[in-house]
């Protein structure tokens with residue numbers, strides 16, 4: 001394992017010489033402003049282009065993919081300056097049993113990041129999903145706060161100084177759950193009430209006073225009532241936390257975009273300005289573009305995906321408090337959407353900047369162009 005990581009170091013820059021794809025792209029469907037070929041601003045790695053703007057360029061990945069696929073590991077080492085464990089730091093991964101921790105995969109990832117010059121963004125300490133099987137029967141309202149506190153102290157404490165930022169609470173908003181405050185009825189909320197959120201941030205700050213503590217959520221990017229509702233409740237949540245003196249430093253916007261949506265982000269940008277006015281930084285944490293409702297034709301589909309990346313980034317990159325921009329997987333070979341949002345026609349999804357052969361796609365060019373913009 002250590003030797004695999006060392007090999008990587010030597011080969012880390014090789015993907016930097018890849019030539020950007022310049023396809024002659026036709027116009028796409030009506031909802032996406034897709035105006036032909038997207039040209040990259042530069043063929044330098046995205047980490048360098050992001051650095052020009054003072055941003056980190058991040059990616060989510062797990063040990064399994066990085067250790068098992070040298071071409072993927074090399075591409076990530078070449079293109080990225082920030083690494084988020086896609087699954088390896090979730091409760092399900094770290095907590096095989098109520099009284100023990102399993103750090104092998106997370107340790108491997110953090111070491112991989114350090115040896116290849118990437119920072120680590122931890123993900124995630126309190127979430128309703130990917131909890132271990134034992135959780136439901138073992139954690140109750142009497143012991144939940146000590147489970148949450150112990151977990152955070154142990155995990156954040158272990159990586160203090162090595163994991164520089166954390167998605168402390170993930171996806172706590174769900175207005176459709178019917179509460180007045182818009183909070184999701186998560187296993188944590190059911191046991192502890194809304195206080196679980198503040199508790200998690202205080203525990204993280206105690207375990208690593210220097211860590212950047214982030215609140216992370218999804219579906220706040222587009223126009224329309226569903227998104228508006230989520231933004232309103234999220235702003236209320238963040239405002240309350242800041243007023244109570246809870247140690248929170250940034251909002252993570254997941255940015256799982258939809259290639260078939262009208263790419264209009266005015267309300268979202270106004271919302272981000274309000275969040276920044278609270279004194280919080282901004283991070284794009286899980287960017288990708290769903291293509292399951294776009295044309296089967298690959299060139300047309302790639303064009304729509306690229307146009308979505310560009311429209312979104314053109315809007316978001318202007319935010320003065322934006323600190324990082326991360327994609328949820330770098331290559332289409334490793335997208336969660338293959339499983340979570342597959343296409344009806346069975347064709348492989350193409351939501352990420354590199355194709356399955358680690359070649360740069362129009363989406364890569366669009367990110368480059370937006371970063372230069």
Ligand code: XIL
Nearest residue numbers: 086087123130170218254286328336
């Ligand atoms: C996803 C992973 O990518 C999948 O591999 C896993 O099966 C489910 O979780 N929002 C989040 C991420 O905050 O943790 C999710 O990651 C994607 C949506």
